[in-house]
Amino acid sequence: xxxxxxxxxxxxxxxxxxxxxxxxxxxxxxxxxxxxxxxxxx
Amino acid sequence: xxxxxxxxxxxxxxxxxxxxxxxxxxxxxxxxxxxxxxxxxxxxxxxxxxxxxxxxxxxxxxxxxxxxxxxxxxxxxxxxxxxxxxxxxxxxxxxxxxxxxxxxxxxxxxxxxxxxxxxxxxxxxxxxxxxxxxxxxxxxxxxxxxxxxxxxxxxxxxxxxxxxxxxxxxxxxxxxxxxxxxxxxxxxxxxxxxxxxxxxxxxxxxxxxxxxxxxxxxxxxxxxxxxxxxxxxxxxxxxxxxxxxxxxxxxxxxxxxxxxxxxxxxxxxxxxxxxxxxxxxxxxxxxxxxxxxxxxxxxxxxxxxxxxxxxxxxxxxxxxxxxxxxxxxxxxxxxxxxxxxxxxxxxxxxxxxxxxxxxxxxxxxxxxxxxxxxxxxxxxxxxxxxxxxxxxxxxxxxxxxxxxxxxxxxxxxxxxxxxxxxxxxxxxxxxxxxxxxxxxxxxxxxxxxxxxxxxxxxxxxxxxxxxx
Numbered sequence: 001x002x003x004x005x006x007x008x009x010x011x012x013x014x015x016x017x018x019x020x021x022x023x024x025x026x027x028x029x030x031x032x033x034x035x036x037x038x039x040x041x042x
Numbered sequence: 043x044x045x046x047x048x049x050x051x052x053x054x055x056x057x058x059x060x061x062x063x064x065x066x067x068x069x070x071x072x073x074x075x076x077x078x079x080x081x082x083x084x085x086x087x088x089x090x091x092x093x094x095x096x097x098x099x100x101x102x103x104x105x106x107x108x109x110x111x112x113x114x115x116x117x118x119x120x121x122x123x124x125x126x127x128x129x130x131x132x133x134x135x136x137x138x139x140x141x142x143x144x145x146x147x148x149x150x151x152x153x154x155x156x157x158x159x160x161x162x163x164x165x166x167x168x169x170x171x172x173x174x175x176x177x178x179x180x181x182x183x184x185x186x187x188x189x190x191x192x193x194x195x196x197x198x199x200x201x202x203x204x205x206x207x208x209x210x211x212x213x214x215x216x217x218x219x220x221x222x223x224x225x226x227x228x229x230x231x232x233x234x235x236x237x238x239x240x241x242x243x244x245x246x247x248x249x250x251x252x253x254x255x256x257x258x259x260x261x262x263x264x265x266x267x268x269x270x271x272x273x274x275x276x277x278x279x280x281x282x283x284x285x286x287x288x289x290x291x292x293x294x295x296x297x298x299x300x301x302x303x304x305x306x307x308x309x310x311x312x313x314x315x316x317x318x319x320x321x322x323x324x325x326x327x328x329x330x331x332x333x334x335x336x337x338x339x340x341x342x343x344x345x346x347x348x349x350x351x352x353x354x355x356x357x358x359x360x361x362x363x364x365x366x367x368x369x370x371x372x373x374x375x376x377x378x379x380x381x382x383x384x385x386x387x388x389x390x391x392x393x394x395x396x397x398x399x400x401x402x403x404x405x406x407x408x409x410x411x412x413x414x415x416x417x418x419x420x421x422x423x424x425x426x427x428x429x430x431x432x433x434x435x436x437x438x439x440x441x442x443x444x445x446x447x448x449x450x451x452x453x454x455x456x457x458x459x460x461x462x463x464x465x466x467x468x469x470x471x472x473x474x475x476x477x478x479x480x481x482x483x484x485x486x487x488x489x490x491x492x493x494x495x496x497x498x499x500x501x502x503x504x505x506x507x508x509x510x
Contacts (some may be wrong), residue, residue, distance in 0.1 A: 022137050022167060023182065030182040031135050035123050037208035038257050039442045040101075040348050041133075041428070 056296040061248035066305040067093040067452035084148025089456040096304035099306035112471025112485030131335040155243035170484035213441030256306040262442025264308045298456040305450030310422035314431035315346035332429040350429035386463040409459035459492040
């Protein structure tokens with residue numbers, strides 16, 4: 001089955017409100033570290 | 043002519059997309075002309091190799107999402123590796139769950155066909171789709187990077203790596219060299235496995251090792267340092283051997299596309315945009331050494347996020363926002379004028395390329411979330427959003443020496459003539475679905491194929507201010 005990411009395009013605010021738990025705090029640190037290694041964040 | 047010959051056999055329509063993260067059109071041309079990439083040289087005889095324009099900004103998360111949705115960031119909502127949260131100035135990291143518009147593989151799946159998607163940045167966490175998906179950068183763990191989950195054990199048996207260890211490789215030549223080849227070899231092993239064991243109509247495989255090599259050693263290579271030049275030659279020769287194998291291994295009827303998400307060039311000087319904003323009185327923090335944007339002073343009128351994204355510090359959802367909506371345009375105009383005067387401290391030359399306003403850069407339901415201004419600089423000047431920096435200009439950080447470019451990404455399509463350029467990254471999704479025989483509808487980009495069923499309309503061009 002194919003998942004349609006947007007049956008009807010969501011309001012941008014809805015999108016931002018429901019995805020805060022994608023990364024755990026330790027995963028956020030890992031993501032930040034990987035970005036810093038390539039010169040982002042800093 | 044081996045690939046073209048088999049395309050002419052007209053088997054089932056299939057497309058294989060080889061993504062070489064950051065590999066410039068100009069570099070490929072030079073290496074082919076020097077005779078160092080014989081398989082790519084032969085392949086390029088069978089189609090069109092053209093320069094491609096990246097997204098604005100040209101960072102991987104934004105660029106790859108532009109590639110796989112066929113929309114500019116206003117259409118898909120990913121403007122960079124980090125954004126401020128909607129209710130504070132704390133950073134969050136946009137991810138695949140932010141992408142609520144159809145991807146190429148959604149469109150392909152709806153037509154009853156199947157995709158293999160390997161290592162495309164911006165696809166973490168993996169989500170159900172018609173086929174197989176292994177997330178790319180910035181996936182912090184393999185467990186949630188794989189669909190279907192049963193594939194995980196097969197990847198582990200191959201020793202698959204999402205990415206090389208960038209901290210270990212940065213500034214450590216031998217570590218970079220070893221990790222570069224090992225990560226690439228295991229990725230190639232995974233391509234071989236998926237190519238033969240999975241049913242697919244669309245196969246997208248991205249090599250991100252190229253981008254890592256360039257971030258760390260482009261300056262050294264460009265300066266002619268022997269071991270860096272040699273490593274560039276040997277690593278691209280490995281890619282070339284893979285392409286040679288791939289051309290022979292692909293089933294008849296497969297169209298091969300090669301592309302990159304941005305170009306690359308030498309990094310001469312870093313430009314710290316938040317230090318510049320502080321110096322000019324736009325930005326202040328409530329702490330001496332801020333980490334992130336969370337402690338921005340409410341007195342600030344503007345702030346900047348990587349790379350070159352400028353936001354008015356609007357009153358509203360964020361408690362530390364302060365600029366009323368009726369003053370925002372004035373701040374934007376003042377900023378645009380001041381940025382146009384940004385000069386190299388050593389030479390006095392103007393360094394900026396373009397200052398692009400949001401309405402000119404972004405189109406679609408998420409455009410309002412984009413930066414008010416996007417700044418690009420001349421090649422060699424790298425934009426940095428570090429909040430703790432106090433000096434506006436500085437040398438590249440230790441271990442880094444290479445920067446993305448908006449222009450000079452590459453696109454190759456085997457066996458098809460292309461319409462007249464320019465070619466934009468968002469044009470690739472409609473091109474790929476058209477190669478699969480699917481009507482390219484619902485994209486902002488236009489197919490690059492000559493005689494496309496959807497007539498190309500002029501892509502909106504960013505309108506900058508000041509000199510081009």
